[in-house]
Amino acid sequence: MEKLLISGPSTLRGEVRVSGSKNSALPILAASLLSEGRVLVRNLPHLNDITTMIDLLNCLGVELLIDEKLGIEICAANIEEYTAPYDLVKTMRASILVLGPLLAHFGRARVSFPGGCAIGSRPIDLHLRGLEALGADISVDGGYIEAKAPNGLTGAHIFMDKVTVGGTENILMAASLAKGRSIIENAAREPEVVDLANFLVAMGAKIEGIGSDTLVVDGVEKLGDADFSVMPDRIEAGTFLVAAAATRGSILVKDVDPTALDAVLAKLEEAGATLEVGDDWISLDMQGRKPRAVDIHTAPYPAFPTDMQAQFTALNSVADGVGTVVETIFENRLIQTHEMNRMGADITINGNTAVVRGTEGLKGAPVMATDLRASASLVIAGLCAEGETLVDRIYHIDRGYECIEEKMQLLGARIRRVPG
Numbered sequence: 189m190e191k192l193l194i195s196g197p198s199t200l201r202g203e204v205r206v207s208g209s210k211n212s213a214l215p216i217l218a219a220s221l222l223s224e225g226r227v228l229v230r231n232l233p234h235l236n237d238i239t240t241m242i243d244l245l246n247c248l249g250v251e252l253l254i255d256e257k258l259g260i261e262i263c264a265a266n267i268e269e270y271t272a273p274y275d276l277v278k279t280m281r282a283s284i285l286v287l288g289p290l291l292a293h294f295g296r297a298r299v300s301f302p303g304g305c306a307i308g309s310r311p312i313d314l315h316l317r318g319l320e321a322l323g324a325d326i327s328v329d330g331g332y333i334e335a336k337a338p339n340g341l342t343g344a345h346i347f348m349d350k351v352t353v354g355g356t357e358n359i360l361m362a363a364s365l366a367k368g369r370s371i372i373e374n375a376a377r378e379p380e381v382v383d384l385a386n387f388l389v390a391m392g393a394k395i396e397g398i399g400s401d402t403l404v405v406d407g408v409e410k411l412g413d414a415d416f417s418v419m420p421d422r423i424e425a426g427t428f429l430v431a432a433a434a435t436r437g438s439i440l441v442k443d444v445d446p447t448a449l450d451a452v453l454a455k456l457e458e459a460g461a462t463l464e465v466g467d468d469w470i471s472l473d474m475q476g477r478k479p480r481a482v483d484i485h486t487a488p489y490p491a492f493p494t495d496m497q498a499q500f501t502a503l504n505s506v507a508d509g510v511g512t513v514v515e516t517i518f519e520n521r522l523i524q525t526h527e528m529n530r531m532g533a534d535i536t537i538n539g540n541t542a543v544v545r546g547t548e549g550l551k552g553a554p555v556m557a558t559d560l561r562a563s564a565s566l567v568i569a570g571l572c573a574e575g576e577t578l579v580d581r582i583y584h585i586d587r588g589y590e591c592i593e594e595k596m597q598l599l600g601a602r603i604r605r606v607p608g
């Protein structure tokens with residue numbers, strides 16, 4: 189198994205281009221199942237999770253044409269298979285996003301039940317409850333969710349008990365083809381949900397309240413052609429900015445949507461970064477200074493994103509002062525801190541709270557990635573540490589960061605992939 193070898197410390201300097209958003213591309217690819225026509229999706233990131241979703245569409249019988257720039261032309265009008273098999277769902281939980289579209293368009297779906305994962309139990313009860321409210325008949329058999337709606341779905345008033353990104357997306361997609369009006373209250377407002385809603389509108393869906401916590405969907409009979417470019421990845425952008433801040437560097441992040449990063453940029457300023465923001469770029473300069481520790485409290489958008497928590501925990505561990513990190517979304521999402529402590533970090537965990545005391549410096553060590561964003565935090569820690577850090581299980585990082593080592597190398601990091 190390949191590993192990443194980082195020789196630190198280094199200071200990140202230079203320019204980096206952000207790829208298309210993984211968390212936006214996945215539901216958009218799933219939503220293409222709703223269309224009777226041909227949809228063209230551009231700016232897809234080159235990532236393992238995207239390949240898994242393409243494999244899944246392929247095994248449902250979707251016609252796909254991929255160009256060299258990772259644009260993809262999709263026609264799902266004539267599929268004959270409605271099963272998302274265990275082998276694919278177990279490698280990527282977001283496979284559950286095909287459930288709503290298959291059900292709404294074809295009246296049936298069979299999707300392997302996703303298990304827990306390293307960051308927590310991650311139930312899908314709210315996805316299923318929402319689809320049932322739209323009239324689906326749902327049962328679980330042999331580890332598979334069997335969903336049926338032979339006469340189509342019907343609009344309903346759905347209140348989401350908890351803010352869920354995937355749950356909102358599944359229900360929104362299904363409601364687009366349901367008969368009549370659906371109202372989704374306490375909907376997730378994440379920019380990726382907005383991107384999906386805009387894609388659905390581009391295919392002909394009628395959605396109001398996009399970007400708010402109440403989505404009003406008037407179901408249409410069918411959806412058609414669209415040509416859509418996936419939004420930039422705000423988490424990839426944020427990760428490079430934090431890496432630069434932690435290494436006391438100065439970078440320009442290009443092809444980004446700064447408006448999606450307000451909570452992250454506010455924390456970077458608090459940490460002592462000088463920021464400048466344009467329409468599609470952000471520059472950060474630490475002027476060679478050590479960052480100041482910041483307190484983090486994760487919550488649904490527009491509050492601070494859980495997907496940036498681990499990176500800020502790494503920053504805090506090399507900062508001046510003490511930062512408290514409270515994780516409210518996923519129960520196990522502080523596990524990477526044990527690996528960081530092996531590098532000399534001073535982090536104590538109490539329930540869902542980590543108290544991070546800044547240290548004079550970290551020391552390189554062999555460490556193991558436990559999930560996608562945790563692996564990014566170990567890379568940041570490795571960039572700050574004296575000596576060699578060897579990050580194992582980097583398949584996690586390849587799920588969400590396009591060409592991480594090439595992009596980091598261009599910024600001056602000494603990082604390379606080595607055989608395991």
Ligand code: UD1
Binds near residue numbers: 211313519
């Ligand atoms: C998405 C993102 C992930 C991000 C997360 C929170 C994708 C592919 N992944 O994951 O990167 O960290 O949003 O911003 O977009 N929950 C329930 N019942 C449900 C669904 C969720 O209790 O039916 C709970 C979850 O366990 C969690 C919380 O709700 O505690 C939020 O989860 P959710 O927003 O659904 O996360 P994902 O869509 O899986």
